[in-house]
Amino acid sequence: MISTILILGGGQAAAQAIDTLRRQGYQGRIVLVGDEPHLPYQRPPLSKKFLAGELDADRLPFKHRPYYEEHRVELELGVAAARIHRAERAVALADGRTLHYDRLLLAVGATSRILTTPGSDLPGVHYLRAIADVGPIRASLKAGARVVVIGGGYIGLETAATARQLGCAVTVLEMADRLMARVVASSVSEYYAHEHRTQGVKVICNTRVVRLEGGPRGLKVSCADGSSYEADVLVVGVGAVPNTALAAEAGLECENGIRVDRWCRTTDEHIFAAGDCTYHPSVHFEMNVRLESVDNAFEQAKSAALNLLGRATVHDRIPWFWSDQYDNKLLIVGLSQGFDQQVLRGDPAQRSFSVCYLKGRELIAVEAVNHSSDYMAARKMIAERVCPNLEKLADPHIPLKEAV
Amino acid sequence: MPKVVFIEPSGARREVDAPVGFSLMEVARQHNIAGILAQCGGACACATCHVYVAPGWYGRLDPKEEMEEGMLELALEPGPTSRLSCQVHITAKLEGLEVRVPPRQRLEEA
Numbered sequence: 001m002i003s004t005i006l007i008l009g010g011g012q013a014a015a016q017a018i019d020t021l022r023r024q025g026y027q028g029r030i031v032l033v034g035d036e037p038h039l040p041y042q043r044p045p046l047s048k049k050f051l052a053g054e055l056d057a058d059r060l061p062f063k064h065r066p067y068y069e070e071h072r073v074e075l076e077l078g079v080a081a082a083r084i085h086r087a088e089r090a091v092a093l094a095d096g097r098t099l100h101y102d103r104l105l106l107a108v109g110a111t112s113r114i115l116t117t118p119g120s121d122l123p124g125v126h127y128l129r130a131i132a133d134v135g136p137i138r139a140s141l142k143a144g145a146r147v148v149v150i151g152g153g154y155i156g157l158e159t160a161a162t163a164r165q166l167g168c169a170v171t172v173l174e175m176a177d178r179l180m181a182r183v184v185a186s187s188v189s190e191y192y193a194h195e196h197r198t199q200g201v202k203v204i205c206n207t208r209v210v211r212l213e214g215g216p217r218g219l220k221v222s223c224a225d226g227s228s229y230e231a232d233v234l235v236v237g238v239g240a241v242p243n244t245a246l247a248a249e250a251g252l253e254c255e256n257g258i259r260v261d262r263w264c265r266t267t268d269e270h271i272f273a274a275g276d277c278t279y280h281p282s283v284h285f286e287m288n289v290r291l292e293s294v295d296n297a298f299e300q301a302k303s304a305a306l307n308l309l310g311r312a313t314v315h316d317r318i319p320w321f322w323s324d325q326y327d328n329k330l331l332i333v334g335l336s337q338g339f340d341q342q343v344l345r346g347d348p349a350q351r352s353f354s355v356c357y358l359k360g361r362e363l364i365a366v367e368a369v370n371h372s373s374d375y376m377a378a379r380k381m382i383a384e385r386v387c388p389n390l391e392k393l394a395d396p397h398i399p400l401k402e403a404v
Numbered sequence: 405m406p407k408v409v410f411i412e413p414s415g416a417r418r419e420v421d422a423p424v425g426f427s428l429m430e431v432a433r434q435h436n437i438a439g440i441l442a443q444c445g446g447a448c449a450c451a452t453c454h455v456y457v458a459p460g461w462y463g464r465l466d467p468k469e470e471m472e473e474g475m476l477e478l479a480l481e482p483g484p485t486s487r488l489s490c491q492v493h494i495t496a497k498l499e500g501l502e503v504r505v506p507p508r509q510r511l512e513e514a
Binding site: 023042044045059062064067195294295298320322324329331370371372373374376377379380401404 | 424430436438441443446449451471472473474477478479
């Protein structure tokens with residue numbers, strides 16, 4: 001008999017698990033422990049509309065307080081979990097209390113990777129992951145402020161775009177030879193570098209930051225090639241690391257995240273995990289993955305909730321991602337790892353195109369820039385393991401769904 | 405504050421407060437309307453907040469942009485009055501707006 005489900009974490013996965021548990025008719029206790037003092041909220045707007053000041057804080061939470069009251073969710077917010085005692089099926093909180101569970105869901109997310117460069121602890125060096133991070137950054141993004149962004153990935157570039165739109169002088173420093181190198185094709189990287197430069201952002205790739213120094217004129221960012229940049233505010237977006245400490249200390253298997261099986265179970269049958277913190281099998285792509293995405297948090301938490309209730313549900317989804325920069329929408333579906341062919345559809349100069357990835361003729365991923373119909377078609381085709389007709393695929397005048 | 409009506413997949417009629425400036429999707433989410441998944445939270449990236457707008461209301465909404473058009477084209481079972489509720493913004497003139505939530509947002513749902 002499951003009478004208490006304890007959820008650690010306060011993001012997308014936690015919110016979704018609660019939703020699924022109650023919609024499935026689970027009547028027992030749900031206790032949510034989150035170390036942030038906020039109701040579960042959406043993180044994507046933090047680098048976009050919320051940072052820009054276009055979205056009020058009350059629009060970030062998935063649900064407002066009355067929902068949690070009506071659905072009898074006990075909220076323990078602003079308190080961290082200190083330790084999992086598996087033998088007692090209990091979690092010790094940082095404030096000294098202990099909470100017992102029948103089933104535990106770890107939806108603990110990831111943390112910004114911290115820069116280790118000398119000077120990284122200077123005031124004015126910021127990370128962007130949580131609501132509390134946004135205020136100080138936003139306060140510094142005044143028109144004319146010099147902003148240096150370290151890292152040309154999603155968060156860095158979205159922050160750069162927002163800062164530029166607020167009138168800041170923005171420089172992006174990226175270590176790799178192109179932007180978003182880990183996640184997109186070079187044609188997409190080039191497109192985004194061009195967009196940022198057109199907007200007036202200085203985009204510098206192949207550069208490694210070696211030192212940060214404070215001074216009367218702000219921060220000085222020095223790079224390995226001898227170049228240096230001055231900044232009033234510095235935002236670091238160099239990736240995230242999964243929050244595995246609690247799980248690992250409790251003896252749960254961790255490897256690039258909390259290890260879970262396709263039923264979202266950790267190596268303890270009473271403990272499940274979902275979202276950014278997990279290292280899990282992708283059934284469709286037949287490999288283990290750790291995904292930092294809203295989609296995965298949502299879907300895995302939904303599956304986890306069903307499995308928590310004993311309704312065996314394999315987490316088997318095609319991942320998707322998006323990024324908003326200026327008026328550009330990048331939509332990605334699938335995983336491109338292991339591809340053997342790339343096909344460009346359309347002309348980047350037209351500001352709408354997509355890149356298709358094939359592996360042994362099968363469509364495995366698509367990156368669509370301002371092209372929602374290619375993206376939507378791809379979601380279906382990838383799930384159905386379609387092997388597209390190459391000639392039609394390369395012809396942007398033929399809808400992707402007809403390229404078979 | 406305007407009121408809008410959602411017909412949930414079960415047939416239940418829910419009349420709820422819709423703050424001006426919110427999207428119709430946000431209204432649905434805050435009122436826990438069944439059948440609106442809204443995975444991407446309003447970025448027009450997932451097509452899981454699809455609704456059928458009551459015919460009399462459809463023409464009174466601001467027209468769709470190209471991104472929404474492309475998303476809807478391949479959403480599950482789109483109809484002539486389909487919209488993504490995240491792209492419908494509440495204004496005073498939407499008092500009484502009525503939409504129906506489809507039984508499924510995605511193929512995988514039973």
